[in-house]
Amino acid sequence: DAGITQSPRYKITETGRQVTLMCHQTWSHSYMFWYRQDLGHGLRLIYYSAAADITDKGEVPDGYVVSRSKTENFPLTLESATRSQTSVYFCASSDPRDYEQYFGPGTRLTVT
Amino acid sequence: LAKTTQPISMDSYEGQEVNITCSHNNIATNDYITWYQQFPSQGPRFIIQGYKTKVTNEVASLFIPADRKSSTLSLPRVSLSDTAVYYCLVGDIPAGNNRKLIWGLGTSLAVNP
Numbered sequence: 179d180a181g182i183t184q185s186p187r188y189k190i191t192e193t194g195r196q197v198t199l200m201c202h203q204t205w206s207h208s209y210m211f212w213y214r215q216d217l218g219h220g221l222r223l224i225y226y227s228a229a230a231d232i233t234d235k236g237e238v239p240d241g242y243v244v245s246r247s248k249t250e251n252f253p254l255t256l257e258s259a260t261r262s263q264t265s266v267y268f269c270a271s272s273d274p275r276d277y278e279q280y281f282g283p284g285t286r287l288t289v290t
Numbered sequence: 291l292a293k294t295t296q297p298i299s300m301d302s303y304e305g306q307e308v309n310i311t312c313s314h315n316n317i318a319t320n321d322y323i324t325w326y327q328q329f330p331s332q333g334p335r336f337i338i339q340g341y342k343t344k345v346t347n348e349v350a351s352l353f354i355p356a357d358r359k360s361s362t363l364s365l366p367r368v369s370l371s372d373t374a375v376y377y378c379l380v381g382d383i384p385a386g387n388n389r390k391l392i393w394g395l396g397t398s399l400a401v402n403p
Contacts, residue, residue, distance in 0.1 A: 211391075218395070219395070220377065220393050220394065220395040220396050221334070221377065221393040222393070223391050223393075226391075268333050268334075270333070276339075277322050277324050277381065278324075278336040278339065279326075279334075279336065280336075281332075281333025281334050281335070282333055283331075283332065283333055284331070284332070284333055
């Protein structure tokens with residue numbers, strides 16, 4: 179199916195565990211983004227990628243790692259999850275010729 | 291970096307025009323202004339984008355004054371289905387690996403019958 183998907187949609191993990199959130203898009207968009215959304219903070223950019231093998235930090239990168247070996251995939255890893263990383267995570271992609279970002283359905287992550 | 295400020299909430303009635311203003315005093319020359327709509331349990335969805343003056347599409351208009359320090363999203367004749375959170379986003383032109391994106395905290399619009 180065309181579009182942008184995220185998996186899992188819901189995840190509960192324990193403090194200290196490593197967690198990887200997956201993002202896949204079928205449009206071959208060069209730009210991809212990871213955001214977290216929390217009450218009172220809105221959307222905050224964690225990492226973004228301009229192309230395969232090119233990534234850069236956003237506003238709140240600490241505690242997160244990304245990679246992009248293929249254009250269509252942009253996984254986000256929490257190396258050692260903390261309770262403060264409990265949030266809803268959104269992945270997005272866009273074409274470099276315009277500003278419209280296409281968002282995935284989100285992953286609700288709870289760290290206990 | 292530009293900081294975006296928008297009202298926390300607004301109320302309206304079906305059939306009315308709704309205007310939501312976003313303040314971005316430190317907007318940079320290369321920054322565009324984009325508005326998104328978000329429903330509960332969904333990702334944000336693009337509404338409209340502009341750089342200056344007025345932009346109109348099939349669902350909304352975007353007014354940007356000459357100094358570009360604010361912008362106003364205008365929704366004509368809202369319906370109950372327009373009840374959502376609206377976000378203002380200020381960001382620069384995608385250029386290599388240096389992209390800055392500043393989101394407002396969102397305006398929760400409630401449309402009443």
